[in-house]
Each structure stands twice: as structure tokens, then as C-alpha cells.
Amino acid sequence: MAKQIVVNPITRLEGHGKISIFLDDKGDVSRAYFQIPELRGFENFLVGRQAEDAPQITSRICGVCPTAHHTAATKALDDLFKVDPPETAKKIRELIYTIFMLEDHSLHLFFLGGPDFVVGPTAPKAERNILGVIQKVGLDIGKRVIAMRKDLRGIITELGGKVIHPVFGLPGGVAKGVTEEARDRFKEVADRGVEFALFCEELLEDVVLGNEDYVKMITSDAYTHRTYYMGLMDSKDRVNFYEGKIRVVDPSGNQVERFPVEQYQEYIAEHSEPWTYVKFPYLKKLGWKGFVDGEESGIYSVAPLARLNASEGMATPKAQELYEKFYETLGGRPVHHTLANHWARVVEIVYAAERFHELINDPEIIGTDIRTIPTETPKEGIGVVEAPRGVLIHHYKSDEQGILTGANLLVATQHNSARIAMSVDKAARAMIKGGVVDDGILNQVEMAFRAYDPCHACATHSLPGHMPLKIRIFDQNRSLIREIRRDG
């Protein structure tokens, strides 16, 4: 079927994400495709630049997660210059990174996940936004969320050194230490951060898990794929956002791979399709078997649910409790329900808050040894972090002067792209029957990928800055019968 369908590649001209749904003669779905424009070229832009510029350049790739790119690039520079940062520097980096994860996850929970769950997936479109969430949970809560994010952003700005983009990361350490005075102020924010995280968890329990219909929806077959899962783990195989080994588990939860990021090319390969520029990574050992799930298929996923699935637990006490509850409620590890990403994200919010609290109360955080000066000749470096949306790898090559000669960035959404494609197709098949397509149904199709919070063309900034979705529905003769733009 796929070869009969010609879908023009999306260009930056349109600035739209696009879902194309092809119906058969009964009005059921024969295949649905999800495409979003992608801006590549940052890799080329890096060539010929000084390696030390990479954390600044790559942090501009994304208007939402500069800290993730900055930190992955900084770690790649540690490797490039073969230099090990002092403990205090590592802790400061992890501190900033953990705060970033906390604020980014909370943004997602309230702004994107919230509307689906708090307001309801079939609620009128106009209510399914953060205002709907605020109306439902109360104005005070909305203010509290925004105030908390502001405090967290304030710390990142202060420690990161610059309002627009962080500039703290240097090969071998960080540019600035934490003073005792700042530490004391941040401690107070960390206390509130933990309270805030637990409040997010309570909200999820009350509003979402207390509602049988939501739980049914989360666990419905339409949003379920039995794939492999990948995440960055500490030495005890607990989730770690900043460092560790990459672990992969199979659809039954058994470890199949555990490797340092430097070896990623031995484990991950990419597959191309004619209908999209996006490349689909898969596990080399299993090979590409098409858009299918199961033990035989090399498709894997990343992001909060995948991280939890790939781990044996969480490294902080309250998050561990919630981790156990998560798997008890959803029938054991691994959980294959895509929509459980929202709940997994809340478990990570609690972990991030607790870890922030631990790090800011660590006596070493105010140490003054924050930089090991590189002395080795650079050649090749690879760095990894867990971005909010999953494993993020930066890989650089340089000449002996430290001028970059090559770069490869493997971003989280890429790892997930095959699973997202399957999710959209599966959800469309499950929801659209007999040619009936309404707004609530389309939203449920969109929910399939919203749970991943995909990030493709995020570098653009021109007004209005947003990217609505265009949904096109074709009949059995491949004629366009309906086009819906999600811009009101």
C-alpha cells in the first residue's frame, strides 16, 4: 500500500506538522503517516569551528532545551580533550541539569499532558489548553506552577551565566562555582521544589488515576507498543539524567545491551523511508523489520517511560516509591502504554526535585576546584545526557588544533521516530471507523504522539513561532476529502 502513496516532502514553506490519513473503501484507516518538517544542517555548521564553541552553537538548535544540548556538547568536549572534570564541577553540571529537567517536565505536564488528562481528551478544543487546566485545578495552582518555573529558571540563569543560553560548560569543568550565599538561597528553592513535585504527583493521582476512564484510555491497545527501551543508567541501573551507561531492555524487560556512549555506533543504525526526511534509528543487532513491534523488531524508544522501563529503579526515596507504585498499578515492568509517559514524567519530576535537593545540600557543591585544564591533543569526543525527551548524543571529530572536522547529533525524537510513526498509525486505525472523523477523534490520534513531546523543527523562531498541525484525510482513491488545520 505504502508505495502507491505519494506524499510530498514537507518543506519549511509550510511550517506545519502533517498527519496524512488514508481510508479504505469502508472508511476505515488503511495507513496513517505523521510528518513534521525537520531542520538539519547544524552538523555542517559546526565544521570549521573551534570545538569549544560547540556548547554555545548547539544550544541554539532548540528554543526549548538549550541546556540539554549545552550539557551533551560539554561532555563530548571532555571526551574530545580527554579530561576528567573535578567532582565539584560534575556536581554543578548535574545540579543545573537536574533543575532544567524539573522545570521542563513540569512545563510538559501542565501545558501539554495536562490538557489531555486534566481537562479530558474529548473536551472541546478551546478548553484543551493550559487555561482549561487552570480552570479545572484552580488559578492558585496555575500561579504556583508558573512561579516555581520562574524560580528554577532563575537558578539556571544565575549559574548558567547568561540569560539567553547557558555558558557554564567548559571542557574539564564549569566556568563558575556556587558560592555559600547562593547555595543557601537555592536550598530554599530546593525545599519548595520537592513540595512542588509531590504536589504534581498528588494532582496526577487525584485527577487522572482517580478517573477510571483515563486509566482505561492509558492502557488501551490503541496506545500500546511492545518495543525495546533505552535509557542512561547509573552503576546500579537506576535512572540518571547526567551520566552512566546506556542500557537497553527487550519487550519483556530483560537487559540486552549495556554500553558506554562511545560505542553507540556499534549498537544503533538508521533506516530511511521515501516519505520523510526523518531517519529511523533501530538496534543493529536485531535489524530493521519495518514498522512493527515485538521481540524480533529492532525498534526501540526513549523518553520518560522508556527510561523507567530500562531501569531497575530510581535513586531517590520518594521517586522509588512512586516507581514501584507505577509498575504495581500498570501490571509490572516494562509498561508498553505510550500514554503512561505522562505518569512516568511525574515520577521523574519527583526524582529531579529530590536529586536537586541532594546536590544543593552536598558539601562539595560549594567547592572551588571546578576545572581540570585540558592538556591532551583533541581528536574525537562523544557525550551523552538524558534530555527530557530521551537519550541525546553529541559526537565530534577535530583536528589537532581543536577545529571541528565532523559532527553527528542524535537527538531524542529521532530515537523515538519509528515508534511515533507506529503510534499515529495505530491510533488512527483504532479511532477512525466508517469514515467518521470528528475533533475529539482527531485529538485522540494526536495524543498518540503528544505523549512523546516530539521535537523536530524547534530551531525556528519567526512569528508567530508556533507550529499548528494539518490533518489531511484521503479516500480510497487517494483523493483529498478533508483537510483540517489546528489553528482555530
Add this chain to the structure above:
Amino acid sequence: MKLLILCLGNDLLGDDGIGLEAAEPIERAMGTKAEVRSTSMSGLYLVELLEGFDDAIVVDSIPGDHPGRIRELTPNDLKPVQVPSAHFVGLPEAIHAARGAGLRVPRRFRILAVEIPIAQTIGASPRPEVRGALPELVRRVTEAAKEWGYV
């Protein structure tokens, strides 16, 4: 009364950096009469920058057919939409969310956008015809501030 001049853009997307380049001359022209902030961050991150001001002038780029031409948009041109990802949130959604949450964000907006070619490419600075808009852009920002009584 407090006026914010918010300059938006991505300095690695060549022409899209025009808003950021405008920040410095605007700051020189405005002195202490307004606060000039510039950022490449997007979406809800803008909420934090908008908070605490009565009025705002936004300077940004917009894809169009005449690179370098300055267009003024009204807030009505920027209706919020439902977007599928935090990465797709733009200025309209940010304003809408902030107002909805009861935050003190500007009541009045003037939006000045420099047209840039529709196809964006990665590069270090805006092309000459886009950059050529800077003097007029600064003048129009100053005029707008004057109309509101800030200058």
C-alpha cells in the same frame, strides 16, 4: 508604567537573527525609558520575560516575499492555536497562557516584524537586505514608544 521591548530570533538561523541584532541599537535609542530584552528561547519561556510590564513592543522576523520590509502585526493576527508539542508553542500561546494564569503581563502589544525569505537557512548573520531594515526598525520602535508616552 513599564515598557518592555522584546527582541526575538535565533542568531544561528541567519536572517532570523535580525530581531536580536536590533536589540543593541534599540537599547541605545531608548536609554532608560524601556527595558530591552532579547532571547532565542521560545514558547512558554517568554512568559517569564513578559511578566511585570504594562506595555510591550515585540521585534521579530516573519517569513515573507519582500526581505527587509517591516510589517506591523496586531495581536489579533497572532491568535493562539492548539499546538502538539512544547516545541511548537509560539508568542501568542505564551501571552494567552500568562493572562489566563492571572500574571501581570503587558496589556498593550505592538509587534514589528522584519520580513525574511520563506526558506530559512543556517548561517551566522542576516543578509544585507534584511539587515538594511535596522534603521527604520529602530525608528519605528521609538515612534511606537513615543505614541504610548514613554519617550
